[in-house]
Amino acid sequence: MPVQNNKSPSPEDMETLGNVFERHSQENSLMIYLQQIQAEFGYIPEFAIKYIAERTLFSESRIYGVITFYTQFSLKPVGKxxxxxxxxxxxxxxxxxxxxxxxxxxxxxxxxxxxxxxxxxxxxxxxxxxxxxxxxxxxxxxxxxxxxxxxxxxxxxxxxxxxxxxxxxxx
CATH class of the missing domain: 3.40.30.10 (Glutaredoxin)
Known part of the structure; x- marks a missing residue:
């Protein structure tokens, strides 16, 4: 069964994203945001991309470009x-x-x-x-x-x- 990346975020998911942004607000670095989100969720969920785009100057397409360029990031959940x-x-x-x-x-x-x-x-x-x-x-x-x-x-x-x-x- 394929793993889907379009799930709706739970309140806990949104709190996690908020905490990532709060901890790293001084850096305002896309790489740091993506690394922390990947560490928290095990991948970069679609809702996180939208969240980043809404709160930064980075467009969704730019964010996708970075995610797909670097092999450390995944758009699908990865195993432990x-x-x-x-x-x-x-x-x-x-x-x-x-x-x-x-x-x-x-x-x-x-x-x-x-x-x-x-x-x-x-x-x-x-x-x-x-x-x-x-x-x-x-x-x-x-x-x-x-x-x-x-x-x-x-x-x-x-x-x-x-x-x-x-x-x-x-x-």
Whole structure:
């Protein structure tokens, strides 16, 4: 099921946006607003773009341009765990294309909808992670995993799934 970005903001959402603007009113920086909104919501909701445009000199089209230019921003909700699947030359030779397809199949995601329904994982294809000696490789959040095969990928995913669920229960 595709994730929609056109939900109506709740009162809590609007309060969150107001707090972001209040905390950063001195900077009046689009990048800071977008980074903080991304951190709060896990993506940039459409209503946040309208909110920024109404309160700054930035047009909606300029805001969209910045969001789509920088890979750190997303217009769709992303998972708690970001999996970057390397498609560099060494990884490609090591079978990364096939492993990437199997990873996406295992998580029930695709290129159009790269985030799992439970929002625990988002799979991103990247040109190169820069760890060619470990090919094929992937990165989950800030940790690199190499010399991958399907079993190791499943083990890594399930470890992060358990850790994510455990940390949710601790909240």
């Amino acid at each position: 765990n970001i999996i970057k699947a390397c498609n560099g030359t060494a990884c490609h030779v090591g079978g990364s294309k096939v492993l990437g397809r199997k990873l996406k199949s295992y998580l029930k995601v695709d290129d159009e909808n790269p985030t799992t329904e439970d929002r625990l994982f988002t799979v991103q294809n990247v040109a190169c992670l820069g760890c060619c000696a470990l090919a094929p490789a992937m990165m989950v959040n800030d940790r690199v995993y190499g010399k991958l095969n399907l079993e190791k990928i499943k083990e890594v995913v399930e470890t992060h799934r358990r850790d994510s669920i455990d940390s949710k229960e601790d909240e």
